[in-house]
């Protein structure tokens with residue numbers, strides 16, 4: 001069914017997913033209004049001061065990897081155009097801490113396309129990191145960190161208006177030609193067929209130590225540590241499946257630090273915690289987001305379930321939805337659209 005061109009879109013949710021929709025719509029010349037329940041955009045799962053942008057590193061290059069590789073490329077085009085997002089393209093070292101990771105990364109190097117990566121010895125990895133490492137590593141030179149909170153804010157500025165409102169019914173957005181549901185764990189309220197969304201609480205820890213400022217690059221080892229300008233380092237993140245509260249827990253700071261200490265003990269010597277933040281990821285059982293049209297008549301779309309990769313995934317989902325809204329011929333491969341379908345469960 002072909003529709004009249006869309007002029008105005010209502011977006012429910014002002015996190016990375018919703019804010020990215022406002023940005024991509026503006027790029028296509030389409031107006032949008034963000035409806036956000038909280039006092040500010042980027043205050044839910046997207047509210048961390050820093051996050052890592054990294055494709056989800058599956059061993060084989062299937063539709064999922066195609067999505068993340070395209071998302072990565074797209075983000076690298078968008079980030080330089082946005083002000084005040086604390087973008088630091090410092091690169092990332094994925095430390096090869098066990099045989100499982102060694103095999104996965106070796107397969108990746110053979111099968112992935114369009115991603116610059118190199119296998120480094122422990123000596124080479126140490127030189128890149130600025131700190132002693134005892135592991136070989138997969139080096140992703142184009143990876144790095146950005147502030148999710150500031151990114152959401154910068155992207156949301158493309159909206160014509162940001163309205164603070166807890167939406168409880170799609171009819172409240174009847175004035176718009178189309179609606180995008182991008183409200184994380186709150187998305188099911190608006191979907192004709194519920195997604196099997198599951199909350200996974202997480203916490204990041206910001207801390208300083210005598211060696212923290214030596215770190216020049218992001219390190220991934222199951223957890224991650226990112227150089228964090230004046231504050232030292234950001235250590236992430238815990239995974240508490242089924243939990244959905246945002247309260248900071250001392251035990252989770254301890255967990256983040258212990259995990260880092262097991263891999264790079266030097267960074268945790270005389271460590272002082274300065275702050276921490278808890279948030280709730282919305283995840284789906286196959287660790288892939290739900291992106292697509294959920295009601296063709298009313299022109300309702302969803303972008304949810306971005307899990308641990310919302311920085312890249314939110315932006316890519318927004319691009320795909322805007323292509324769908326514009327009824328573009330090339331909206332991505334059929335295999336990818338099927339994998340992203342909100343009706344796949």
Ligand SMILES: Cc1cc2nc3c(=O)[nH]c(=O)nc-3n(C[C@H](O)[C@H](O)[C@H](O)COP(=O)(O)OP(=O)(O)OC[C@H]3O[C@@H](n4cnc5c(N)ncnc54)[C@H](O)[C@@H]3O)c2cc1C
Nearest residue numbers: 013015016017037044045046051052167186202279310311
């Ligand atoms: C501790 C932690 C660390 C993370 N680290 C990384 C990382 O390093 N890299 C990475 O890529 N990702 C990371 N993530 C994941 C990433 O933050 C999420 O994938 C991303 O923020 C999801 O964005 P979102 O817009 O879908 O959800 P949210 O940011 O939660 O936004 C949803 C918004 O919808 C609003 N809302 C809900 N219901 C309604 C309603 N009815 N009406 C109006 N508004 C509504 C909410 O208030 C909220 O602001 C991390 C997550 C956590 C918790």
